[in-house]
Amino acid sequence: MxxxxxxxxxxxxxxxxxxxxxxxxxxxxxxxxIETIPLSEADGRVLAQDVIAPVDLPPFANSAVDGYAVRFADLAATGETRLPLSGRVAAGVDAAGVTTTGMAVRVFTGAPMPAGAETVFMQEDVVAEGGAVVLPAGLKRGANARPAGEDIGRGSLALAAGRGLRPQDLALLAALGLTKVVVRRxxxxxxxxxxxxxxxxxxxxxxxxxxxxxxxxxxxxxxxxxxxxxxxxxxxxxxxxxxxxxxxxxxxxxxxxxxxxxxxxxxxxxxxxxxxxxxxxxxxxxxxxxxxxxxxxxxxxxxxxxxxxxxxxxxxxxxxxxxxxxxxxGTTPVRLHGLPVRLGFPYKKKAGRREYVRVTLVPGANGIAVAQKHPRDGAGVLTSLTETDGLVELADDLTSVTEGTIAPFLAYEMLTG
Structure with a gap:
């Protein structure tokens, strides 16, 4: 060639x-x-249409911790509060019919909040005494509880057209109950x-x-x-x-x-x-x-x-x-932002061009990795890619850098995904 x-x-x-x-x-x-495909095949594909949330996420108010759900109005204005236990609600269990007025309800992470309750005490902050609990003072209304739609409300824009779908995007779509998505071919x-x-x-x-x-x-x-x-x-x-x-x-x-x-x-x-x-x-x-x-x-x-x-x-x-x-x-190109590393080598270059130096990272002082240059830097040396971790970017206007200079590092995974 x-x-x-x-x-x-x-x-x-x-x-x-x-x-x-x-x-x-x-x-x-x-x-x-465009085409409609299963969510299981959508990683890396580009959304062709906006996705509007068909439900609230979470779909119901729930506890963020293991603990005790109460009505804030039942708490003493000062000092501790002692309330009898009314029941127990776990994740996946309907809380309908559980009494909360003047009572505390044992709840677990993800459990629906009983009607009327809006505040949860963490179990490690509570003293259980027989069929009652002693609740400390100082908790704010709504603490440790997740209201319905806290993450995203029904009818809101979940993901915009033109987005390249990532694993976390697929998780959001699944949480909204979707099984298919419309993408560009x-x-x-x-x-x-x-x-x-x-x-x-x-x-x-x-x-x-x-x-x-x-x-x-x-x-x-x-x-x-x-x-x-x-x-x-x-x-x-x-x-x-x-x-x-x-x-x-x-x-x-x-x-x-x-x-x-x-x-x-x-x-x-x-x-x-x-x-x-x-x-x-x-x-x-x-x-x-x-x-x-x-x-x-x-x-x-x-x-x-x-x-x-x-x-x-x-x-x-x-x-x-x-x-x-x-x-x-149909998507916006990703703008790459390098991570700061310390150069373990001096380097000279021509002004007016950006240079990418193949490097391997080694641990350095103060949490900043040190970039070591590959000994062979010819454009035809494939092992200079296989034996290194990524590229150090040297700005257009530089003509030389000294050992110890801070420069942006781009891992190969950033450049190939």
Whole structure:
């Protein structure tokens, strides 16, 4: 696979990550089509409609603790209060008919509040004496009780359309009694590799042959952001055949994604094929590893050409392609916020570009982890990804940092989910 050109003038002005994402957003329209699916299959899917709460949550007033439910009006104005016990209510037991006037009721966490009672004393604060309890002074009205609708009221907006559903969202929907949800259909992403030197893993390598690693990387990253992968395999370096396959992919997919093969070099046949089937623009994104990214349209379908080296593919997917897939999905791209770590190494860089350094975290003083740089930082060194925990982000305007500098850390899990 030919490498993307390093010629600074070939790709126009340098764009920040934010500018590249903004330009991409200007060409993206969310996919059409919705479907109703079981809640059990909805993790990671994007809501197509607002969800309005059909019931109160919780549906009835209940105790937040194990203890004793009383009417606040029955408590002495000062000092302790002694009340006889009226009964016992556990979670799942109907409290209808339980007397509360002038009485205390033994309740357990989640139990319905008996009619008239609105305050609960924690059992450890109460002294039981035969068939009565002694309640301490100082508790506020409504303490340790959860009113109906405290979490969310019936008719309120539970979740808004465009939300990417997470496990906690599914829990809320289940708590509201819902079993199905209306979501946008999955974005279909075509991926392929090109290069006569590429071979499928598991096959015998010919002289000068290499195994195709980038497609496995892209396949997994696309799936992790909730899109459907359409794997076109390895396409040979023949412009007419490539153009035909691109047009075919454009008819059936929402995004075409590849790596390498789109620079200005003579052997970069994907560039010629895309230009034959549509239009192509080159961007130099001010990040390292990464930089050259191609964005275009093939018969109206967005095309993204990432750099050829696997580490650069990983980084540019995380910060560019991931944003495009989110927009196609009809959701707002997640804004990543790094956690502060202390650098365990000095580093020099060029001003005007953001750099992402592969690091491993080790315990540090004052609760701040120390980031240790991987010894090999080439964009083609896959072990620099497998042997590290994430990326340290060094801002565009920096030219050097010293050991001990605080910098934001992005765990790989943040970039691939």
């Amino acid at each position: 030919a490498q993307l050109s390093a010629d600074a003038d070939a790709f126009g002005p340098m764009l920040t990550i934010e500018q590249a994402a903004e330009r991409a957003a200007g060409h993206i329209v969310a996919v059409a089509g 999955r974005v279909r992403v075509a991926i392929f590799s090109t290069g006569d030197e590429l071979n499928e893993p598991g096959t015998a390598l010919p002289p000068a042959g290499i195994y195709d690693a980038n497609r496995s990387l892209l396949r997994a990253m696309v799936a992790r952001v909730g899109a459907e992968v359409v794997d076109l395999g390895i396409l040979r370096d023949e412009p007419e055949s490539l153009a035909a396959r691109l047009l075919q992919a454009a008819e059936n997919c929402d995004l075409i994604l590849t790596s390498g093969g789109v620079s200005t070099g003579e052997e970069d046949h994907v560039k010629a094929a895309v230009e034959r089937a549509g239009e192509l623009a080159f961007w130099r994104v001010a990040i390292k590893p990464g930089r050259p990214v191609a964005m275009g349209l093939v018969s109206g379908t967005p095309f993204i050409g990432l750099p050829g080296n696997p580490v650069a593919v990983f980084v540019t997917f995380a910060f560019v392609a991931r944003t495009v897939i989110a927009l196609l999905s």
